[in-house]
Amino acid sequence: MIAAVVASRDDVTDLARLANESLGSEPPRRDESSFFRVQQKLTQRADSRRRRAQVGGSLMAALVILAVTAWFGFREPAITYTVVNGAVVDGDHIVGGKRTAVRFSDGSEFALEPGTDARVSDVTPRGGRVSLVGGARVAIAKKPGATWTVAAGPYTVHVTGTAFDVSWAPREQSFDIAMQSGSVIVEGPFIDGGIALKRGQRLSGGLGAQKLVVEEIRPEVRAAPASALVPAPADEPATSATNAGGSKAAPVELGWAKSVAQGKFAAVLDEAEKRGVEHTLATAPLGELSALADAARYGRRSALARRVLLAERSRFPGTRSAIEAAFFLGRIAEDEGRDAIEWYDRYLSESGGGSYASQALGRKMMLIYGRRGVVQTRSLAEDYLSRYPNGPYASAAKKIVDEPSRPNP
Amino acid sequence: MRYRIRNQRPLGRTVGSTDMLAPPRPVSSVRAAPPPGPTSDLTEVEDATLARALIERHPQAPRVAWARFSPLVRRIVRRSLGPASDTEDAVQDVFVCLFEKAHTLRDPAALKAFIVAITVRTVRYQVRRRRVRAWVGLGDTGELPDIRVVESNTESRQALLHFYRILDRVGSKDRAAFVLRFIDGMEVADVASALETSVPTARRRFTRAYRRVALLAGRDPFLAEYLASLRGGEKP
Numbered sequence: 001m002i003a004a005v006v007a008s009r010d011d012v013t014d015l016a017r018l019a020n021e022s023l024g025s026e027p028p029r030r031d032e033s034s035f036f037r038v039q040q041k042l043t044q045r046a047d048s049r050r051r052r053a054q055v056g057g058s059l060m061a062a063l064v065i066l067a068v069t070a071w072f073g074f075r076e077p078a079i080t081y082t083v084v085n086g087a088v089v090d091g092d093h094i095v096g097g098k099r100t101a102v103r104f105s106d107g108s109e110f111a112l113e114p115g116t117d118a119r120v121s122d123v124t125p126r127g128g129r130v131s132l133v134g135g136a137r138v139a140i141a142k143k144p145g146a147t148w149t150v151a152a153g154p155y156t157v158h159v160t161g162t163a164f165d166v167s168w169a170p171r172e173q174s175f176d177i178a179m180q181s182g183s184v185i186v187e188g189p190f191i192d193g194g195i196a197l198k199r200g201q202r203l204s205g206g207l208g209a210q211k212l213v214v215e216e217i218r219p220e221v222r223a224a225p226a227s228a229l230v231p232a233p234a235d236e237p238a239t240s241a242t243n244a245g246g247s248k249a250a251p252v253e254l255g256w257a258k259s260v261a262q263g264k265f266a267a268v269l270d271e272a273e274k275r276g277v278e279h280t281l282a283t284a285p286l287g288e289l290s291a292l293a294d295a296a297r298y299g300r301r302s303a304l305a306r307r308v309l310l311a312e313r314s315r316f317p318g319t320r321s322a323i324e325a326a327f328f329l330g331r332i333a334e335d336e337g338r339d340a341i342e343w344y345d346r347y348l349s350e351s352g353g354g355s356y357a358s359q360a361l362g363r364k365m366m367l368i369y370g371r372r373g374v375v376q377t378r379s380l381a382e383d384y385l386s387r388y389p390n391g392p393y394a395s396a397a398k399k400i401v402d403e404p405s406r407p408n409p
Numbered sequence: 410m411r412y413r414i415r416n417q418r419p420l421g422r423t424v425g426s427t428d429m430l431a432p433p434r435p436v437s438s439v440r441a442a443p444p445p446g447p448t449s450d451l452t453e454v455e456d457a458t459l460a461r462a463l464i465e466r467h468p469q470a471p472r473v474a475w476a477r478f479s480p481l482v483r484r485i486v487r488r489s490l491g492p493a494s495d496t497e498d499a500v501q502d503v504f505v506c507l508f509e510k511a512h513t514l515r516d517p518a519a520l521k522a523f524i525v526a527i528t529v530r531t532v533r534y535q536v537r538r539r540r541v542r543a544w545v546g547l548g549d550t551g552e553l554p555d556i557r558v559v560e561s562n563t564e565s566r567q568a569l570l571h572f573y574r575i576l577d578r579v580g581s582k583d584r585a586a587f588v589l590r591f592i593d594g595m596e597v598a599d600v601a602s603a604l605e606t607s608v609p610t611a612r613r614r615f616t617r618a619y620r621r622v623a624l625l626a627g628r629d630p631f632l633a634e635y636l637a638s639l640r641g642g643e644k645p
Contacts, residue, residue, distance in 0.1 A: 006623050006624050006627040007622075007623045007624075007626035007627040007632070007633070007636065008623075010640075011623070011632075011636045012591070012619060012622055012623050013591070014636060015568070015572045015622075015632070016592045018565060018568060018569060018572070019488055019491075019569060019572060019573075019592045020488065020592050020593070020594070022492070022565070023484070023487040023488045023491075023492060023569075023592075031479065034479075034497050034500065034501060035471075035472065035475045035479075035504075037497075037501050038504045038505055038508075039471075041501060041502075041505045042505055042508060042509070045505065045509070
């Protein structure tokens, strides 16, 4: 082991003394020039500080100019809008009149139905929010990054670029959206996490009906969405009857359908009662009967709805409305706890795969499952899956098919 | 380089403060003689009066301060940095700082302590800078500098160089404490004031430096021989 060698106290003191004695002051000859150098350094530092301040100020000014230029030069212009055709504008509220439209600078347009209350808010360079009470035909310009929101009562429709008809009736708490093109996402009561709708689909219902229904829109209805409930297809005798009845019949019929579309169910029911229910059932054209049936169903007047639907079937047999009446009669019977399977069978046999076929078959399947158990239902479930693999009851059908066979308790 | 002086006491006194971070006290509130006029002769005035003249940017004040304190500053710088350094640049930096920061001096009577504290900070900065330069290959040339040594012989010059090479291996704060205490012979309280620290901390620093210097000097063969020859004895 090597012992550490440490200098003694005297050694360190000697070294310190050597340094003390050896390193005294500098020779005086350098003193004056050194002080002159101090003054030079002071001047240089002052100049340097001044230059730094100038450069810093210039940089700051340049940054401010850049920021201002960027803000005003590159900022996207906010969307503006104009209201055409004499709507009453109260602050940011727009009340729909005859052919009222709200046109936005990005090309989007909201055609308001008479009496509709609209409010435009949260307008950004890429979209905005339009709150509706009533109905409107909406056409959103398809642009990258477009973010439009249509609020109809408690329902919110998220739009990127599409066209659709939307309405909200606060009194009846009913919501209706019919897609013309594109796709949207709807959020609101009875919808978990939003439901995507695409072209040709319709979502209707709401708090009043305590349910929402997604259905396919008939091509002719898609073409004339504002009067989606106006029954005047060329193949139906009611049209000719209406036309034959004189020039005043058509506007009345259109009025009931429009009222229903706007959620004014009570007004339609009042009008029918004023005319006399029996008289209406016996004489009203098919379009009026269809609108009245819808008003009665949405207004929770099940008994009246059943009578109107039966009248449709007896007076206009073979028409589409009469065939669909069978489905709605089945729905009413199901709601009242009566036998609905017979009506669903009739609809399925008469329609041959109509708009409500998937629902009729699915509902029938669920009713049979509830009464007779999985064994009796499995073949029906397999049939459902083969015909409507993505239908609203496909999930239930899969569970029935996969469920182990056991008798219903 | 930032100068921040705290816990400062005037050298050789027990009261006073030169806290440069505190807002400058109005000169009129400071107890002392009235401030000198622009044409006053400052050559013989007390430190406090000179300090007030510096604060008020009296035209004569820098030159008088330079004449009065540059020997002290130069001595501390030379003894701190060693024989192989350009002390004059560091001395100039001390006075540049003094003239720029004089308005932050709260107690004009503590001018000397204020200057010593600036000197110690400047020296520490120079030591750190020299280490960095050595790391990146910009160190000393290795030539023997022209030193005015009392015992003007080659051995003493070599011993001094070896001694400062040892000090280069001591931390900058400990080194400053060692130099002020053992080479400059300052009182412990004054060392603490110059280092802007407490007396126990200052004591801890120069004691630690002393032990390290003793250890390294004992391991240096040249110094061991030189120290032995001083006593006319044998090599350790």
